[in-house]
Amino acid sequence: MSEKPAYTKPLPDLRPEDAAFWEAMKEHRFILPCDDAGKPFWYPRKYAPGTLSATSWSDASGNGTVYTYSTHFIGPSKAYKGDPPHIVALVDLDEGPRMMTILVKDEDGYPSLDPEDVSIGMKVKIVFDDVTDEITLPKFTPAG
C-alpha cells in the first residue's frame, strides 16, 4: 500500500463532546445530535442550544439541498495554492439542520465540483472523504 501524501489543509479542532461524531465519520456513518425531544440540531454540542437539555445522537440520511454556496478562488492557507476553485456550501439536510460542507465530484480523491454545475436548490448527498487516518470529512456531491 502506498502512503498518502501528508494532508496539509485545515483539520477540525477536536473537543471531547465531538468524539462520537468523528468516530462515526471514520466508520462512514453520518449522525446528528438531537435535543431531548428528538429534534436534530447542528453544530454538535454536549447540551442542546436554547434549552441546554441533554442530547443524544441519531442516524441521518445524508441527503440535503444547497441553501447557498460561494466559489472560493483563494483558500484560507498556502495548502490551497495551485488548486482549482473550491465550492463551500451550506446544505439544508432533509432532517432539518443546516451544515457547512464542500461540494465535490463523486470520484477518486473527491475533486471539486465544477462551478458551472452548482446551483442554489440542487439536491446533494453525503460522501465520506478519509483525509487522514483519523479524520473523515463529510463532503457532498450532486444526488442521483
Next chain:
Amino acid sequence: MAEGTPDIKEARRMLGKGICIAGVGETEQGIISDRGSFELLTEVTRTTLDDAGLQLSDVDGIVTAFSFVESTLMHSTTLADYMGMKPGYFASVAVGGATAPLMAVQAAMAIDAGLAEVVLCVRGDNTRSGISSSGMIAMAREMSHGAYEAPFGLTTIGGYGLLAQRYMYEHDIPQEALAAVVATQSEHAALKWNAMLRDVVTVEDVMADRWIATPFHAMDCSLVSDGAAAFIVTTEARAKNMKKKPVYITGIGEGFSHQYISEAESVASVRDGLGRAGRRAMEVAGITPQDLDVAEIYDSFSFTPLIALEGFGVCGPGEAGAWVMEGNAKLGGKLPMNTHGGLIRQAHLGAMHHIVEAVLQLRGEADDSSKTEFNGGNHQVPDAKLAITNGSGGILAATSALVLSSEPPSAA
C-alpha cells in the same frame, strides 16, 4: 418624541446628560512600516487631544480595542502605561467590527456611572506591516467554527459570500449592485485626504476585476491597513470648555443574529438582527431614516451596507441595490453613504473611521480641500445635522449602531 419602552427611556436618560464626542483624530492610513502599534495609538492620541484642546492629564478614562500584532490580554491598561496615564476607568472592547461603536457606548456608560468624565476611545494597529503569517492564518480562521467550518476551506470573504449569494438569489440582485457600492465609495475616497485608494473606479472596472470568492471580486473586499483613529467621549458640561463644537450621541443600539454563518437562520433573520441595532438607535434618538443627512455604514464587503440599509429601514428588503445604483448613496444624493470611502477604499480599522467621519461631517469639517499636500477634496454633506453609523463583527453576527447629532437630544 414618542414615549418609548422602559429600556428606550433609560437610554434617553443616560444620553440626556449630553454625552458627546468632543474630539477626533486619525493618522495616515495604508502601509506604515516605520511605526509600531503603540506608537500609532500614541500619535493619534496626540492629534485627538489637540483637536479637543486637551492635555493627556485631562483624560480620566481609556477604552481601547485589541491588536493583531501586540498580543496582550490587557490592551487598555498596557496602552495607558505606555502613555504614562493612571486612568480611573479602563476597558478593552473586542467584538470584531462592532468594536468602535461599542467603545463609544462603553465610554458613555462609564460617564453615566460616574467612573470617568473624559474618556479616550482609541484603536489602531500595524495590521498590514506587523502581522506574522501565523497571525494572518489565525485571523482568517477567527470567524470560522474550528471543527465544522474551517476544514471545508472557508475564508472570511467566502463566509460573507455565502450570505451575499443567497441574498442576491432571493431578491434577484444583479452583480452590478455590489459594484455600484464600490464605484460610489471610490468617488468619495478620491476626496478624503488619507484614503488608501484614491482612484475613481466604475461599475465596469469592478465587474472586470479578479474573483476572490463569489460574488466578490477583489475590489468588493475591504482593505488591510496600518493606522489609528480616536475620539473623546465626555459630557456637554465638560465639552463647553473645549476647543470644538461637540457632536452628541443621541441614539445607541445593538443587535445579534448568529455567531457562525452556518447558524444564520435566513437572509431575513440576519437583516433583522443587524437591523435592530440601527432601528433601536434611531428610536432612542427619536428619529426616522428620513431624518438622516449622512450614513457611515460598515462596509467589510460591497454587500454589507446593502443589507444594513435595508435592516435600518432606509430601504425595503431587497431594494438597497437599486437604491445605490440610482445614485442615492453618492455625495449630492438622497443619503450620502461612506463619505470617507469606507473600509473598501479608505482603510480598515473596524468602524473607527466611520465614527470619525460622521463627527467631521456634523462639525462641517469634511472638506479636505485645504490639505493640498494630500490632494484632498470636498466631501462635506452641506448642512449635515444627523448621522447614523454602525459596525458589525463576525459575518454580520453582532452589530452596534450610533445616531450622532449636531444638536443635543431634545427633552423626552
